[in-house]
Amino acid sequence: MRGRGTGLKIYGTLIFVFLYFPMVIVLLFSFSPTRTIVGLSGLTLKWYQELFQDPRLLIAFWHTVMVGLCAVAIATVFGTAGAFFVTRVEFPGKGVFRALVMLPFLLPGIIMGVTLLIFFRNLNVHLSMFTILMGHVSFTTPLVMFQVSSRLSRMGPTYRWAAMDLGANPVQTFWHVTLPMIRTALIGAGLLAFTVSFDEIVISYFLTGTWMTLPVYIYGMMRFGLSPKVYAISTIILILSLVLITFMARYTGRSADTYRVRKRDAG
Amino acid sequence: MKADNAIDLVNVTKKFDEVTAVSKFTVEIRKGEFFSLLGPSGCGKTTTLRMIAGLEVPTEGQILLEGGDVSSTPAYRRNVNTVFQDYALFPHMTVRKNIYFPLKMKKISPSEAETRIERVLRLVNMEGFGNRLPQQLSGGQRQRIALARSLVNEPAALLLDEPLGALDFKLRVAMQKVLKDIQRNVGITFIYVTHDQSEAMTMSDRIAVMKDGLAHQIATPDEIYNNPSTAFVASFIGDMNFVHGTVLDNDGKTCVLDVEGQKVTAKRAVDLGKGAAALVCIRTERVQVNPHRSVENRVSAELSRIIYRGTDYEATCRIGRAELRAVVQAVTWDAALRVGGTVELAWNAEDVIVFPREEEKDVIKYSGEAV
Ligand SMILES: Nc1ncnc2c1ncn2[C@@H]1O[C@H](COP(=O)(O)OP(=O)(O)O)[C@@H](O)[C@H]1O
Ligand SMILES: [Mg+2]
Numbered sequence: 001m002r003g004r005g006t007g008l009k010i011y012g013t014l015i016f017v018f019l020y021f022p023m024v025i026v027l028l029f030s031f032s033p034t035r036t037i038v039g040l041s042g043l044t045l046k047w048y049q050e051l052f053q054d055p056r057l058l059i060a061f062w063h064t065v066m067v068g069l070c071a072v073a074i075a076t077v078f079g080t081a082g083a084f085f086v087t088r089v090e091f092p093g094k095g096v097f098r099a100l101v102m103l104p105f106l107l108p109g110i111i112m113g114v115t116l117l118i119f120f121r122n123l124n125v126h127l128s129m130f131t132i133l134m135g136h137v138s139f140t141t142p143l144v145m146f147q148v149s150s151r152l153s154r155m156g157p158t159y160r161w162a163a164m165d166l167g168a169n170p171v172q173t174f175w176h177v178t179l180p181m182i183r184t185a186l187i188g189a190g191l192l193a194f195t196v197s198f199d200e201i202v203i204s205y206f207l208t209g210t211w212m213t214l215p216v217y218i219y220g221m222m223r224f225g226l227s228p229k230v231y232a233i234s235t236i237i238l239i240l241s242l243v244l245i246t247f248m249a250r251y252t253g254r255s256a257d258t259y260r261v262r263k264r265d266a267g
Numbered sequence: 268m269k270a271d272n273a274i275d276l277v278n279v280t281k282k283f284d285e286v287t288a289v290s291k292f293t294v295e296i297r298k299g300e301f302f303s304l305l306g307p308s309g310c311g312k313t314t315t316l317r318m319i320a321g322l323e324v325p326t327e328g329q330i331l332l333e334g335g336d337v338s339s340t341p342a343y344r345r346n347v348n349t350v351f352q353d354y355a356l357f358p359h360m361t362v363r364k365n366i367y368f369p370l371k372m373k374k375i376s377p378s379e380a381e382t383r384i385e386r387v388l389r390l391v392n393m394e395g396f397g398n399r400l401p402q403q404l405s406g407g408q409r410q411r412i413a414l415a416r417s418l419v420n421e422p423a424a425l426l427l428d429e430p431l432g433a434l435d436f437k438l439r440v441a442m443q444k445v446l447k448d449i450q451r452n453v454g455i456t457f458i459y460v461t462h463d464q465s466e467a468m469t470m471s472d473r474i475a476v477m478k479d480g481l482a483h484q485i486a487t488p489d490e491i492y493n494n495p496s497t498a499f500v501a502s503f504i505g506d507m508n509f510v511h512g513t514v515l516d517n518d519g520k521t522c523v524l525d526v527e528g529q530k531v532t533a534k535r536a537v538d539l540g541k542g543a544a545a546l547v548c549i550r551t552e553r554v555q556v557n558p559h560r561s562v563e564n565r566v567s568a569e570l571s572r573i574i575y576r577g578t579d580y581e582a583t584c585r586i587g588r589a590e591l592r593a594v595v596q597a598v599t600w601d602a603a604l605r606v607g608g609t610v611e612l613a614w615n616a617e618d619v620i621v622f623p624r625e626e627e628k629d630v631i632k633y634s635g636e637a638v
Contacts, residue, residue, distance in 0.1 A: 158351055158353060158355040159355055159357060161322050161342075161349075161351070161355070162349070162351055162355035162357070163357075163368075164321075164322070164341070164342040164343045165320055165321075165322065165342050165343075165347075165348055165349045165417075166343075166348060166368055166369035166372060166416065166417075166420075167343050167344075167369050167372035167373055167420070168343055168368075168372050169341075169343050172343075172372060176368070177357055180359045181357075181358070181359055
């Protein structure tokens with residue numbers, strides 16, 4: 001028994017190291033004054049300063065945030081509507097429909113990217129923020145839809161029936177009962193969609209013209225070698241993602257956790 | 268369809284594709300009545316209740332609420348409220364906000380609402396719980412809050428779908444009394460769904476006993492117990508013996524039957540001719556073992572099993588191929604009786620109920636007891 005426990009602990013530690021060591025390296029070298037990977041003498045914020053003096057990078061960062069926010073807004077509206085549709089309406093081939101809707105999220109980005117590029121080219125749509133945004137909407141919508149529809153089906157129809165029984169018309173039922181009960185799922189789905197959109201590169205790469213998002217810009221930077229600036233921006237993105245993921249975990253948990261969040265809100 | 272009826276169902280039918288959940292249900296439920304829908308799982312009780320609530324649209328028939336046709340009125344405009352089996356308290360609202368919800372929908376002023384909420388919390392004995400969240404309450408407490416929320420608007424009828432189903436036995440018995448007391452206090456019509464016959468018997472003014480979407484009998488508990496209209500009703504309520512018999516003689520008031528070569532007399536109107544195959548029913552507690560007084564029906568039998576159950580003994584006896592159980596109070600039990608001995612079984616002719624043999628398929632058998 002004891003031997004097996006120890007083996008598992010070592011195994012776990014190795015996996016942990018394998019997963020997180022590269023991140024630690026990136027983090028460390030973003031503060032290293034030398035350009036090389038070897039040797040670490042002293043700490044510096046030089047690379048971070050350079051970042052903030054690179055207007056093109058700042059613009060790319062701003063683009064990414066903008067695409068992310070817009071994609072989240074659109075995906076939340078469409079995804080929620082879709083979620084209500086698949087949980088409330090019965091129709092033949094519903095299973096197939098659900099799978100098809102998830103496809104843009106599950107398919108390799110390269111397929112989605114090429115497909116959308118061909119699509120926009122054929123329609124003579126100029127590659128711009130709009131095309132990138134549409135690309136991001138295509139995979140964030142199913143994400144929101146999945147989160148919200150699983151919350152809706154876990155909720156069941158009884159609360160809605162109870163609300164109507166107690167005198168609430170369909171609009172009041174949605175506003176006072178259904179919406180508050182899926183609120184945490186909506187916030188969680190929005191955060192997740194933003195996180196995914198923020199570091200999306202493959203689809204964006206195909207749909208980008210001169211209007212670049214941050215991941216695409218970073219990829220471009222790397223063609224001129226691994227600059228410590230890349231480490232610095234990676235570190236910033238890493239920390240930002242961690243913050244988002246922490247918030248997300250608060251909202252997308254199973255019912256027990258979500259109730260805890262609601263309990264705090266209700267006080 | 269009198270004006271003082273709370274609810275009238277007229278030929279109400281509900282079909283789900285090929286399944287007929289409720290079939291031609293007609294009943295008049297009076298104001299202030301405690302009316303139960305009783306039947307095994309899947310017999311259409313919930314569907315009936317949901318049609319009254321407006322959550323399900325009847326395929327055919329009419330539903331009247333206080334004399335007015337509500338067949339096409341949506342749930343939120345019907346003056347009835349439901350206590351759902353899992354209570355359906357809104358988890359994001361405190362107890363007070365849950366109870367305020369129906370008042371808010373009716374645009375009752377906050378000050379008036381406050382008085383009503385306090386009153387209804389007192390009614391269900393839950394004062395001081397207003398600021399709790401549903402998940403901070405026990406099952407029994409949630410049940411009371413669900414009840415309060417449904418009562419606060421003083422509906423024309425309160426619909427309860429197996430409201431005690433999720434509670435353990437002792438709490439259930441206690442809550443039966445609470446519910447009955449509350450119903451008497453507020454005087455609101457209760458329509459109560461249950462599959463528990465003893466619950467329906469103890470609480471109801473009248474019961475509709477249902478099977479496969481059909482109301483077999485609508486009557487008082489006493490009537491249902493003593494004069495069941497079908498073999499199904501006879502088997503579903505109480506503990507009943509069923510034996511095969513053949514009609515020897517029938518003059519419309521007294522029916523004489525042959526059961527395993529012995530004569531059994533039933534003193535009631537039986538709709539079977541001479542020679543007809545019959546199903547003879549006798550309540551287990553009406554069968555006497557070696558009685559002192561003389562009664563109309565006496566058969567000799569062999570004692571095949573004795574089970575002691577605390578307050579009573581259950582004696583299983585053989586009459587030829589038929590089996591008859593007698594439940595005897597422990598205080599009157601003859602301790603000298605032994606398995607394998609011969610006993611005389613007796614019962615009153617009024618206690619014999621006779622159905623056509625075809626109804627045997629509807630008989631609900633408990634715990635593998637032979638018919
Ligand atoms: N929404 C529905 N769709 C299809 N069949 C249903 C639906 N609701 C109920 N039924 C069927 O109708 C019958 C009666 O159900 P129900 O009223 O729930 O019975 P009970 O409450 O007495 O257990 C059952 O056979 C059930 O399967
Ligand atoms: Mg039911």
